[in-house]
Amino acid sequence: MxxxxxxxxxxxxxxxxxxxxxxxxxxxxxxxxxxxxxxxxxxIETFAEAAARLRARTPPQVSDSADLVRRDRDRNHLKADA
CATH class of the missing domain: 1.10.1220 (Arc Repressor Mutant)
Incomplete structure (x- = not known):
């Protein structure tokens, strides 16, 4: 402080x-x-306000971390198959 x-x-x-x-x-x-x-x-911006501001900037197609993990896994499988 x-x-x-x-x-x-x-x-x-x-x-x-x-x-x-x-x-x-x-x-x-x-x-x-x-x-x-x-x-x-x-x-003073609170944590909740900052989180809401950052969520508003997140692309709508990304809904949660599970989606990100799934997309990354799928992308890696496509590279491995090529």
Whole structure:
């Protein structure tokens, strides 16, 4: 996991972060992480979304891995017979 250093924050912002964290019973760093995740969650592609995007790019004739194995086997048999 990466790290993020934020410099130049107004002291009032830092104090508000600490107070918010205390109200929620967590450390300021954990609250900072939660705020960033909440703010950016909609911009992060989930695994399911990435999988759906890649499936949409897969040619329609390929339905599953068994089809790929079968085609490869058939192609190898044709080469062996030639």
């Amino acid at each position: 990466g790290q993020l250093i934020v410099r130049g924050l107004d002291d009032a912002i830092i104090q508000a972060l600490k107070q918010r964290a205390a109200r929620k019973g967590r450390a300021a760093e954990a609250e900072h992480r939660a705020l960033l995740e909440e703010a950016l969650r909609s911009e």
